[in-house]
Amino acid sequence: MRLYTHMSSTTLSSSAADTALDETNDDQFNVVLRIRPLNGLELNRKDTFTVDLPGEGHVAIETNGSSRNFTFNAVFEPDASQEELFDNCGITRLVDMALSGYACTALAFGQTGSGKTHTMTGPPSQPSTPVFNGEFQEGKSPDLDMIGLIQRSFKYLFQQMKDVGESKVVRASYLEIYNEQVIDLLNPAHKRYLSVRWSKNKGFYVENLFTIECNSMDDLSAVLEEGELKCCIFK
Numbered sequence: 001m002r003l004y005t006h007m008s009s010t011t012l013s014s015s016a017a018d019t020a021l022d023e024t025n026d027d028q029f030n031v032v033l034r035i036r037p038l039n040g041l042e043l044n045r046k047d048t049f050t051v052d053l054p055g056e057g058h059v060a061i062e063t064n065g066s067s068r069n070f071t072f073n074a075v076f077e078p079d080a081s082q083e084e085l086f087d088n089c090g091i092t093r094l095v096d097m098a099l100s101g102y103a104c105t106a107l108a109f110g111q112t113g114s115g116k117t118h119t120m121t122g123p124p125s126q127p128s129t130p131v132f133n134g135e136f137q138e139g140k141s142p143d144l145d146m147i148g149l150i151q152r153s154f155k156y157l158f159q160q161m162k163d164v165g166e167s168k169v170v171r172a173s174y175l176e177i178y179n180e181q182v183i184d185l186l187n188p189a190h191k192r193y194l195s196v197r198w199s200k201n202k203g204f205y206v207e208n209l210f211t212i213e214c215n216s217m218d219d220l221s222a223v224l225e226e227g228e229l230k231c232c233i234f235k
């Protein structure tokens with residue numbers, strides 16, 4: 001895998017790239033592009049890539065004989081692994097910043113089938129709660145390599161708190177915005193749609209959103225699993 005970043009004039013290997021976004025970049029926003037491999041349908045149709053990767057975060061897309069250029073903080077090629085993405089996309093910096101008291105958001109954006117779920121939580125067959133005992137337990141799940149950014153961030157978060165030795169309170173909530181309605185996925189008994197409010201002290205917040213205190217990676221993973229389950233039911 002190669003990572004192209006405009007933070008550095010060099011094309012970085014995955015092993016050398018992990019600090020590129022973190023240490024040289026103080027942007028408030030990082031936009032990272034992941035290009036997924038062609039799927040079975042596309043291969044059967046004999047689709048080909050129309051994306052050219054000249055390096056340094058640039059992407060050129062060929063359409064109707066002309067080329068349009070875009071620039072990102074980093075670009076991941078189709079063969080990038082879940083681990084490479086986690087190590088190099090800058091999300092560890094977000095967790096570090098959250099631990100320093102900043103409000104941080106990781107947002108996956110793309111058309112249907114572009115790989116948002118795959119990137120954030122891993123493919124659907126992937127258990128969202130890998131057995132965790134300081135380390136993910138290799139061998140308990142055949143797809144452990146496929147776990148996504150969310151579970152890897154959980155592990156990183158608790159590891160960082162342990163390393164720094166500071167006691168922090170971790171609270172989790174899980175909501176879905178569907179047809180512009182806010183649904184609490186941890187409290188489905190709460191049938192009503194929730195309201196988004198604003199106050200001077202809190203800024204924007206979701207009123208009556210169920211929040212759970214999580215003392216361990218397992219607690220946090222259970223929240224993810226519960227929310228994913230309800231998410232499917234609501235759909």
Ligand SMILES: Nc1ncnc2c1ncn2[C@@H]1O[C@H](COP(=O)(O)OP(=O)(O)OP(=O)(O)O)[C@@H](O)[C@H]1O
Pocket residue numbers: 035036037039078110111112113114115116117118119123124
């Ligand atoms: N980087 C990747 N490597 C291999 N397969 C991928 C990759 N990204 C996505 N896929 C596969 O492509 C399919 C669609 O991906 P996914 O469900 O993550 O898309 P999505 O953006 O979440 O779609 P939707 O918005 O419809 O929920 C899945 O089968 C997924 O496993």
